[in-house]
Amino acid sequence: MEAHPSRLVTLSLFIWMASLQFSPMILTKASSCDFPAIFNFGDSNSDTGGLSAALGQAPSPNGETYFHHPAGRYSDGRLIIDFIAESLGVPYLSAYLDSVGSNFSHGANFATAGSTIRPQNxxxxxxxxxxxxxNVQSVQYSDFKKRSQTVRSQGGIFETLMPKADYFSKALYTIDIGQNDLTAGYKLNLTTEQVxxxxxxxxxxxxxxxxQIYAVGGRSFWIHNTGPVGCxxxxxxxxxxTAAQIDKYGCASPFNEDSSSLL
Known part of the structure; x- marks a missing residue:
């Protein structure tokens, strides 16, 4: 079903990540939500056309509720990243892998459905x-940052389709990934403890x-928690x-325990 959350008027970013130790410290609350661009990394939860561009368009009924046709999203409507873009007043993100009709002037989307944190064997x-x-997505971003400015310097239509140089330090960097790493373990018949x-x-x-993203310019990060895989x-x-492992909400509690360990 198409979600209809209230419009995000402000985005108070609390950048939390216990495993990161940056110098200088950047894990702070953003003082402004005036982001001119978004660069997104992730899986199907935020893929706006990457996998479709690489391996074939996501077929109907994907896109039927809002776009009224397949639109690269593995959803019948918009994704959270679409609502974030709307709130910031920037266009929906074009997929980095999509060479047809893409406009990267206000960012790019490196996510593809089925992506994982760890490369799969x-x-x-x-x-x-x-x-x-x-790791591939972060390399793509680094390459895009360099090449986009070379293309932009050609002027004309090329200049209008690429982000300005200062957008990279002012942009919002969103990351939504990790869910598939957990299910990949289950597919290999690993136990909950092994996962x-x-x-x-x-x-x-x-x-x-x-x-790596920070090292080449990223400063403001929005990191999504992993969703409840057991639901x-x-x-x-x-x-x-087993029936005993189903909680009162109808979800598999062992899988959700694994999800919570990624928070």
Whole structure:
């Protein structure tokens, strides 16, 4: 169903990440929400067309509620990243991988459906997970930052389709990823404890990716928590769970315990 949350009038950013240690300290509350651009990293929760551009358009009924046609989102309507863009007064983000009709003047989206923090040792056709893991997305961002200014210097239409140089330090950097790392473990028949044991490595690789983005200009970060994997219909349908492990909300409590360990 299409969500209709109230319009985000202000975005009070509390940048929390216990595993990151930056110098100088940047984990602070933003004093202003005047962001001229957004650069997004993640999975299907925020993919606005990356996987569709790479492997074929997400088919109907995706997009039917709001866009009235497939729009690169694995959803019938808009995603949270779309509402954030609306609130900031910037256009919906074009996918970095989409070469057709893309406008990157106010940011770019590096997310692809099925992405994980840790690179998967399988192909997309084998597991369903995207090869565009978070470390790849951070490299794409770094490359985009450099090349976009070269393209912009050509003037004309090229100048209007690329972000201004100072937008990179003033932009909002949003990251929504980690859910698929947990389900990848379940697909390999790992136990809940084994999946939980892999979380420190996930956080370590996540931290490294954020540090790489910071090193090339990112300053304001919006980091989403991992959602309750145990409440996803496909988790309940595909992975072994006993009746005793279902909580009062109908969710699989062991899977949600793993999710909470990523918070």
């Amino acid at each position: 399988t192909t997309q056709s084998q597991s369903g997970y995207s090869p565009i893991s978070l 939980k044991a892999s979380v420190p490595d996930m956080l370590g690789q996540f931290s490294n990716a954020v540090k 996803l219909p496909y988790s309940l349908d595909r992975f072994l769970i």
